[in-house]
Amino acid sequence: MRVGVPKEIKNHEYRVGLTPGAVREYVARGHEVLVETGAGAGIAADDAAYVAAGATIVPTAEEVFASAQMIVKVKEPQPNEWVQLREDQILFTYLHLAPDPEQAKGLMASGVTAVAYETVTDRSGGLPLLAPMSEVAGRLSIEAAGSALKAYNGGRGVLLGGVPGVAPARIVVLGGGVVGTHAARMAVGLGAEVTIVDRSIPRLRQLDELFHGRVRTRVSTLESIEQEIGEADAVIGAVLIPGASAPKLVTRDMLRHMKQRSVLVDVAIDQGGCFETSHATTHADPTYEVDGVIHYCVANMPGAVPLTSSHALNNATLPYGLALANKGVAACDEDPGLMAGLNVRAGKIVNEAVARSLG
Numbered sequence: 001m002r003v004g005v006p007k008e009i010k011n012h013e014y015r016v017g018l019t020p021g022a023v024r025e026y027v028a029r030g031h032e033v034l035v036e037t038g039a040g041a042g043i044a045a046d047d048a049a050y051v052a053a054g055a056t057i058v059p060t061a062e063e064v065f066a067s068a069q070m071i072v073k074v075k076e077p078q079p080n081e082w083v084q085l086r087e088d089q090i091l092f093t094y095l096h097l098a099p100d101p102e103q104a105k106g107l108m109a110s111g112v113t114a115v116a117y118e119t120v121t122d123r124s125g126g127l128p129l130l131a132p133m134s135e136v137a138g139r140l141s142i143e144a145a146g147s148a149l150k151a152y153n154g155g156r157g158v159l160l161g162g163v164p165g166v167a168p169a170r171i172v173v174l175g176g177g178v179v180g181t182h183a184a185r186m187a188v189g190l191g192a193e194v195t196i197v198d199r200s201i202p203r204l205r206q207l208d209e210l211f212h213g214r215v216r217t218r219v220s221t222l223e224s225i226e227q228e229i230g231e232a233d234a235v236i237g238a239v240l241i242p243g244a245s246a247p248k249l250v251t252r253d254m255l256r257h258m259k260q261r262s263v264l265v266d267v268a269i270d271q272g273g274c275f276e277t278s279h280a281t282t283h284a285d286p287t288y289e290v291d292g293v294i295h296y297c298v299a300n301m302p303g304a305v306p307l308t309s310s311h312a313l314n315n316a317t318l319p320y321g322l323a324l325a326n327k328g329v330a331a332c333d334e335d336p337g338l339m340a341g342l343n344v345r346a347g348k349i350v351n352e353a354v355a356r357s358l359g
């Protein structure tokens with residue numbers, strides 16, 4: 001198959017769909033790989049590194065889209081990319097369609113077969129192609145909170161770990177999945193006081209064991225969320241219902257319980273966000289304020305650390321991408337986990353949770 005890798009064009013997105021190491025694996029199996037010139041600049045992989053791995057460098061994204069049978073990307077296609085997709089093409093990337101009806105319409109109109117990283121499942125029901133970026137975003141979320149809490153950025157001026165004799169920051173993590181666990185690890189490591197709120201009691205039991213009682217755990221209810229955010233210096237939004245729009249756990253009215261100049265980091269923004277007052281922001285202008293509370297809502301957080309992120313993402317996507325390159329969309333028939341990733345086919349939304357969220 002001819003596989004195409006365009007350069008990412010989202011704001012401050014420096015990741016790349018295939019690393020040179022991944023290209024080598026495709027080429028070794030007889031596939032042809034077209035890479036847009038400069039696509040690997042963000043991971044210190046120049047065109048020569050891709051050529052050495054067996055790729056052909058092409059000068060424009062248009063040429064990649066025009067001749068590739070499968071496009072491998074990182075972020076959801078932007079409007080000028082939708083219009084280049086075709087019905088005889090596979091698109092393999094993050095899509096996050098539930099909160100994005102415009103993109104959904106664009107993909108349906110193109111006729112493309114779109115497999116979304118974030119809804120591919122594994123045998124234990126996990127999300128193997130979301131997990132690596134959730135690890136990165138969870139860890140970054142505490143850096144984002146620490147930065148937003150600084151006085152010169154408008155924050156409360158609290159040091160996450162405190163110092164001897166002065167209490168540390170209180171961090172509340174809503175959702176104890178992959179993002180939440182990695183956020184908690186960073187926050188605990190820095191010496192903050194951490195509470196994880198999840199709706200799953202079995203998950204809270206696992207977290208209690210994992211952190212040896214070093215984090216507080218609470219079942220997710222209106223009351224527990226209201227109490228916890230009222231005490232928090234920073235709240236990390238990390239809930240997910242796979243494929244669906246994120247539940248709005250914190251309404252605008254609830255913000256009045258929060259401390260002035262405290263911080264919300266809504267990692268779940270790519271699924272629409274779990275705070276009512278969230279709207280997507282960019283790395284170029286990551287925060288805004290509502291009712292005295294600072295919001296950080298960057299939808300492509302891992303793009304800030306492209307070296308770590310691109311390699312972590314490729315480690316996970318490689319076997320699935322190779323299956324699609326080897327067998328085409330028939331690979332989905334052989335793997336129910338990959339089938340769960342199929343979001344758009346022949347002009348229709350074919351993932352139930354995504355379709356329901358889009359109405």
Ligand SMILES: NC(=O)C1=CN([C@@H]2O[C@H](COP(=O)(O)OP(=O)(O)OC[C@H]3O[C@@H](n4cnc5c(N)ncnc54)[C@H](O)[C@@H]3O)[C@@H](O)[C@H]2O)C=CC1
Nearest residue numbers: 133134137175177178179198199220239240268299300301
């Ligand atoms: N902004 C960004 O750059 C990135 C965003 N993400 C997003 O972060 C979000 C979280 O992802 P993961 O941690 O991988 O998901 P996950 O599935 O591992 O964890 C989600 C957790 O939310 C919990 N949950 C669901 N509903 C809840 C409720 N009402 N109250 C409390 N907890 C609830 C679940 O029980 C689960 O433990 C997703 O939307 C994902 O797309 C991931 C990576 C990068």
Ligand SMILES: CC(=O)C(=O)O
Nearest residue numbers: 133270299300301302
């Ligand atoms: C998962 C996601 O949205 C990202 O890595 O950008």
Ligand SMILES: [Mg+2]
Nearest residue numbers: 076096270299
């Ligand atoms: Mg998005």
